[in-house]
Amino acid sequence: xxxxxxxxxxxxxxxxxxxxxxxxxxxxxxxxxxxxxxxxxxxxxxxxxxxxxxxxxxxxxxxxxxxxxxxxxxxxxxxxxx
Numbered sequence: 001x002x003x004x005x006x007x008x009x010x011x012x013x014x015x016x017x018x019x020x021x022x023x024x025x026x027x028x029x030x031x032x033x034x035x036x037x038x039x040x041x042x043x044x045x046x047x048x049x050x051x052x053x054x055x056x057x058x059x060x061x062x063x064x065x066x067x068x069x070x071x072x073x074x075x076x077x078x079x080x081x082x
Contacts, residue, residue: 019064029063
């Protein structure tokens, strides 16, 4: 079963892998943007999947991503009126 935390982690890790960027490099790039997050803190936040959307946007900017695919398989019954 998909959880939102798992999905957030999956998307961010995929973007890092696609760009070939490590947590250490991400930390350096974030620092250049004025955002202080060390490598260990980033690894922990991403592993938990519990990070703010602000941090997600900051990471996307640091990665250089211009688009992000959030298309996932969702059970159609979720959208049925109750």
